[in-house]
Amino acid sequence: MNNRSYSARQLKEQIKNKSLSPQELSSSIISLCNSVQEKYNAFISIDPDIISKEIEALFDDKLKVGDNAPLFGFSYSLGDNIATSGYVTTCASKMLSTYKPPLDAHVFLKLKENGAIIIGKTNMEEFGIGCSGESSYFKGVKNPWNTKHTAGNGAAAAVLTGVVNFSLASDVRGELRQAASYCGVFALKPTYGRISRRGLLDSASSLENIGLMAGNTMDLAAALTAVAGHDPHDVTSLRSEAPDYISLLEGNSKELQAAVPENWQDAPYLEDELKDIFQGQLKKLEELGIKIHFVQLPHFQHSSLTATIISAVEAFSNLANYDGVRFGYRAEGRHLQEMYTLTRSEGFSSKLKKFLTFGALVSSAKYYNDYFLKAQKLRSVITKELEDCLQRYDLLLTPTTPFRAPGPGILPGREELPDPAGYYTAAANLAGLPALTYPLHTKGLPYGLQFTGKKEDELTLLKAALLLENENTLAFPNFDFNNQGV
Amino acid sequence: MPEFETVIGLEVHVELLTNTKLFCGCSTAFGADPNTQVCPLCLGLPGGTLPKLNEKAVEYTIKAAMALNCRIADEITFDRKNYYYADLPKGFQISQFFQPTGRDGYVEIHLDGRSKKIGIHQVHLEEDTGKLLHMGDIISSPYSRVDFNRAGVPLIEIVTEPDIRSPEEARLFLQKLRSILRYIAISDCKMEEGSMRCDANISIRPAGSKELRTKTELKNMNSFRAVFRGIEYEVERQRSVVMEGKEVIPQTRHWDEAKGITKAMRSKLVSANYRCFPDPNLPPYKLPAEWLEEIRKSIPELPDSRYSRFTGEYGLPPYDAEILTASREIADYYEAVLTGYNEPKSVSNWIMSELLRLLNSTNTGINDCKIKPEDLGKLLQMIDKGTISGKIAKGVFEEMFATGKKPEDIIKEKGLTQISDEDTIAKIVDSVLAGNPGSVEDYRKGKNKALGFLVGQVMKETKGKANPQLVNKLLKEKLDR
Numbered sequence: 009m010n011n012r013s014y015s016a017r018q019l020k021e022q023i024k025n026k027s028l029s030p031q032e033l034s035s036s037i038i039s040l041c042n043s044v045q046e047k048y049n050a051f052i053s054i055d056p057d058i059i060s061k062e063i064e065a066l067f068d069d070k071l072k073v074g075d076n077a078p079l080f081g082f083s084y085s086l087g088d089n090i091a092t093s094g095y096v097t098t099c100a101s102k103m104l105s106t107y108k109p110p111l112d113a114h115v116f117l118k119l120k121e122n123g124a125i126i127i128g129k130t131n132m133e134e135f136g137i138g139c140s141g142e143s144s145y146f147k148g149v150k151n152p153w154n155t156k157h158t159a160g161n162g163a164a165a166a167v168l169t170g171v172v173n174f175s176l177a178s179d180v181r182g183e184l185r186q187a188a189s190y191c192g193v194f195a196l197k198p199t200y201g202r203i204s205r206r207g208l209l210d211s212a213s214s215l216e217n218i219g220l221m222a223g224n225t226m227d228l229a230a231a232l233t234a235v236a237g238h239d240p241h242d243v244t245s246l247r248s249e250a251p252d253y254i255s256l257l258e259g260n261s262k263e264l265q266a267a268v269p270e271n272w273q274d275a276p277y278l279e280d281e282l283k284d285i286f287q288g289q290l291k292k293l294e295e296l297g298i299k300i301h302f303v304q305l306p307h308f309q310h311s312s313l314t315a316t317i318i319s320a321v322e323a324f325s326n327l328a329n330y331d332g333v334r335f336g337y338r339a340e341g342r343h344l345q346e347m348y349t350l351t352r353s354e355g356f357s358s359k360l361k362k363f364l365t366f367g368a369l370v371s372s373a374k375y376y377n378d379y380f381l382k383a384q385k386l387r388s389v390i391t392k393e394l395e396d397c398l399q400r401y402d403l404l405l406t407p408t409t410p411f412r413a414p415g416p417g418i419l420p421g422r423e424e425l426p427d428p429a430g431y432y433t434a435a436a437n438l439a440g441l442p443a444l445t446y447p448l449h450t451k452g453l454p455y456g457l458q459f460t461g462k463k464e465d466e467l468t469l470l471k472a473a474l475l476l477e478n479e480n481t482l483a484f485p486n487f488d489f490n491n492q493g494v
Numbered sequence: 495m496p497e498f499e500t501v502i503g504l505e506v507h508v509e510l511l512t513n514t515k516l517f518c519g520c521s522t523a524f525g526a527d528p529n530t531q532v533c534p535l536c537l538g539l540p541g542g543t544l545p546k547l548n549e550k551a552v553e554y555t556i557k558a559a560m561a562l563n564c565r566i567a568d569e570i571t572f573d574r575k576n577y578y579y580a581d582l583p584k585g586f587q588i589s590q591f592f593q594p595t596g597r598d599g600y601v602e603i604h605l606d607g608r609s610k611k612i613g614i615h616q617v618h619l620e621e622d623t624g625k626l627l628h629m630g631d632i633i634s635s636p637y638s639r640v641d642f643n644r645a646g647v648p649l650i651e652i653v654t655e656p657d658i659r660s661p662e663e664a665r666l667f668l669q670k671l672r673s674i675l676r677y678i679a680i681s682d683c684k685m686e687e688g689s690m691r692c693d694a695n696i697s698i699r700p701a702g703s704k705e706l707r708t709k710t711e712l713k714n715m716n717s718f719r720a721v722f723r724g725i726e727y728e729v730e731r732q733r734s735v736v737m738e739g740k741e742v743i744p745q746t747r748h749w750d751e752a753k754g755i756t757k758a759m760r761s762k763l764v765s766a767n768y769r770c771f772p773d774p775n776l777p778p779y780k781l782p783a784e785w786l787e788e789i790r791k792s793i794p795e796l797p798d799s800r801y802s803r804f805t806g807e808y809g810l811p812p813y814d815a816e817i818l819t820a821s822r823e824i825a826d827y828y829e830a831v832l833t834g835y836n837e838p839k840s841v842s843n844w845i846m847s848e849l850l851r852l853l854n855s856t857n858t859g860i861n862d863c864k865i866k867p868e869d870l871g872k873l874l875q876m877i878d879k880g881t882i883s884g885k886i887a888k889g890v891f892e893e894m895f896a897t898g899k900k901p902e903d904i905i906k907e908k909g910l911t912q913i914s915d916e917d918t919i920a921k922i923v924d925s926v927l928a929g930n931p932g933s934v935e936d937y938r939k940g941k942n943k944a945l946g947f948l949v950g951q952v953m954k955e956t957k958g959k960a961n962p963q964l965v966n967k968l969l970k971e972k973l974d975r
């Protein structure tokens with residue numbers, strides 16, 4: 009149990025028994041949004057008119073949103089690289105700062121069907137690449153635990169402050185889980201293909217997934233049930249139908265076998281405090297009946313570099329359409345070549361340009377075999393290693409990030425490739441496996457505990473998280489926005 | 495002067511006759527207004543739809559690869575070729591780089607009475623680019639406009655081995671390729687409309703040498719004639735470069751049809767860095783054996799097999815067989831006529847001299863020809879039976895071609911039935927002999943030419959309907975008496 013549980017269900021009651029008017033609800037949500045925005049810069053777009061209309065629809069019996077819709081009363085946000093035709097979808101880039109996509113993302117349509125209300129589009133790193141709070145055209149997101157530190161992205165800050173019940177954001181090398189860890193909330197990156205990628209403005213299609221964040225396991229499961237499932241318009245989407253996670257979570261769980269990489273302490277920039285906390289967690293898990301096994305995963309340590317190379321090459325290709333010809337930002341040039349160069353020089357942040365240049369370099373004829381091809385081979389090796397391990401154990405257990413939310417002057421490995429924040433998270437992207445981060449609230453900034461599971465087995469991860477959640481008391485801070493909370 | 499050998503490899507792009515594009519539902523129809531057949535996907539707009547492979551295009555590619563005697567892969571991949579150009583909306587072209595559909599095939603051409611196999615390196619499927627439109631020519635135009643209707647249209651690329659040795663072989667190869675691809679009905683292969691495009695890699699080397707020398711890539715040849723002339727010019731150009739003691743520079747050159755020359759466009763090395771990798775939005779695509787079998791069964795008899803049947807079974811001369819089998823429709827028509835009138839050479843003569851002449855002069859396709867094959871058969875039977883003369887038959891044939899009427903109806907309407915009654919002709923012969931005593935005198939003095947004149951007079955009297963053999967016979971009898 010935690011103090012973020014079941015808030016949506018309470019709201020549902022209030023709407024049903026009309027103890028709240030749509031105007032009251034709208035104005036309280038909008039003012040909460042504004043406060044969160046003012047203090048933490050969590051959003052790129054908030055549209056009070058859209059929020060009011062969606063809330064009115066909840067109260068209007070004639071409109072389709074029935075109160076038996078699974079997500080009735082739930083509010084959520086979307087990362088700004090998930091297409092919404094009603095909101096600009098900027099990818100936090102100058103390149104798209106006024107861009108409205110032609111279509112709505114699959115997940116947006118699913119959530120609408122399920123009765124959830126969209127509150128806004130959240131801030132993030134440019135094109136969702138990384139989690140260090142440096143590259144958003146709209147400036148970084150402040151961590152509500154300590155505003156001197158980054159929140160990783162707006163999705164995590166929005167969930168943490170309670171302005172939404174859950175949020176959706178993308179995960180290329182672990183960004184979703186890293187931000188959730190920095191903010192101390194729950195996050196799940198499902199199996200690759202579990203959630204349709206239609207409408208995701210992705211930077212690295214083979215690694216990138218839409219994932220979910222929430223304040224508790226049940227909200228995570230409810231949101232997953234709504235958006236998971238086969239989409240015939242995404243050929244990379246899983247063929248199998250997604251189960252109803254909520255009802256399956258109610259059953260008893262068998263004893264779980266968890267693997268821990270024996271060299272988990274080798275992560276660069278691993279904080280000493282985290283070592284103790286993680287070891288303490290292992291003990292606690294054993295007490296809860298999760299058996300811990302130390303295993304050898306010799307290539308796991310290369311997963312961040314491998315994912316960095318592959319994602320940089322794919323981003324170089326995926327973002328090649330940002331050329332100023334048909335949409336988005338366009339600089340004036342005397343000829344085509346100059347127009348391209350200026351458009352991309354001015355439209356992208358220097359951090360993104362460095363990343364794309366790296367992608368261009370490692371895939372160039374000169375370095376293709378030594379870097380890109382090698383990374384692709386390593387990807388298969390890492391995938392095989394993880395799959396073999398997960399044949400024998402139910403899940404893999406690691407910290408989510410080696411360190412807490414970076415702050416002023418503390419940005420571990422800033423100039424380094426690979427990204428040290430992805431040390432534990434990138435492997436799940438390489439192998440397309442589901443991974444969940446469970447929040448560890450400590451003094452000061454929180455940490456995260458990561459469970460990586462078998463392909464298509466999100467359920468085991470949710471069960472493990474629920475087990476911990478029921479035993480621990482998670483204390484989310486109470487954010488005082490001058491008494492404007494719902 | 496040293497002897498040189500020419501080494502040519504062709505890269506032929508052929509637009510497939512699918513109704514929709516390779517990865518989206520946009521129409522592929524030719525000639526629509528610019529940018530009316532586009533969608534977020536083929537425009538490369540962010541947040542649009544994801545690519546969905548057009549299975550018909552895969553089927554057509556397999557069909558082509560089979561018809562070109564290739565090995566077919568059991569799994570194909572789609573890969574990105576990354577480069578920037580204004581006609582390329584996504585900044586990459588989706589093609590098959592790592593696992594093409596077909597490999598190691600060949601096409602047989604007939605040259606100077608012998609046949610030669612041109613190796614096919616590979617056949618793969620890819621998407622077309624958009625098209626830049628300019629005011630006048632590209633250099634003086636103040637701006638470029640882009641039409642994306644063509645962007646994403648499925649193309650197959652056929653890459654030959656460097657087996658071609660002359661401009662004539664290149665032309666024959668292309669004609670044979672077009673004929674095969676039209677037989678299997680996967681493309682209309684119109685070079686003028688750009689649905690068949692050909693680039694040539696050309697190099698020369700001292701005769702007898704086996705190594706490959708520096709090549710140039712020749713583009714912009716928009717007809718079979720242009721391919722022939724362009725290659726011919728480029729070979730000559732390379733020869734004179736080498737004769738001057740200079741080196742051939744590897745580059746892309748454009749054929750200038752009006753000036754009849756090739757011009758350097760860009761250095762080849764610049765564009766070689768395509769950074770190919772499997773498209774992460776398109777997983778490998780399996781080609782199940784049963785599906786391949788089904789496709790193989792749907793392939794009709796191809797020109798080569800038909801050619802040998804026409805020369806063997808029907809005893810046609812190679813020239814006739816080549817022309818009749820070049821188009822599936824003509825070959826089908828020919829064989830349909832034979833079912834009603836089994837005289838292969840005679841039918842071939844009629845089709846090659848009369849039918850193809852009329853089709854060409856009226857710019858009509860064989861499918862729109864009004865003469866039904868069985869009616870042509872009937873007409874030829876009537877000549878054999880003596881119902882009409884060969885000469886009259888040609889007139890009837892033209893009438894059939896223009897109106898589609900049956901030969902017996904035309905003959906009846908116009909009273910063209912041949913006069914084969916001896917008494918009737920004898921009377922006319924008598925009156926002609928009586929009216930031309932001078933010619934009779936000449937004949938009897940040994941001037942055989944006079945007989946022809948008298949035959950002509952009888953034919954004139956009967957408006958050409960008299961049976962010519964009978965006229966000859968009666969005239970001779972009466973004159974020699």
Ligand SMILES: [Zn+2]
Nearest residue numbers: 518520533536
């Ligand atoms: Zn389209």
